[in-house]
Amino acid sequence: MQHVAFVKSVLVAVTLLGSASARAEIRIIQSPGGQVGPFLELFERVRESGERVVIDGPCLSACTLVLSLVPGERICVTKRAVLGFHAARSVDRRGRFYAEPEASEAVLAAYPAPVRDWIQSRGGLSSRLLLLKGRDLAAIYPRCR
Incomplete structure (x- = not known):
């Protein structure tokens, strides 16, 4: 049940494409991130499936791990x-965040x-959120057709 809630919170849509040979794709519509393990x-599983990943909205924090696990040629x-x-970062028992530099x-x-x-050209990973979008993003990953 926890996995179902996770998938709903990630708002990942699976769409079947094609006709005779239906090929699935994963569409990331909106993900605020969350705990790393479920991502x-x-x-x-997406990497092993051979499915293509379409990033079609905000993919924040742990969601960006898709870039590390799915081959770049399968991401648009x-x-x-x-x-x-x-x-x-992690959260202690009192709900306070603390840095995890090794992670x-x-x-x-x-x-x-x-x-x-x-x-790294923007100062590296820190507590502030760095947003990669627009032309900078399109220079790294192709636009979806």
């Missing part, structure tokens, strides 16, 4: 696509080089 599981973006990056380094290293370069 890793979802995007590992629409004009509405926005990728949001920030440093890794931030690992996540940054896992992103494709053009994404990593874009992040």
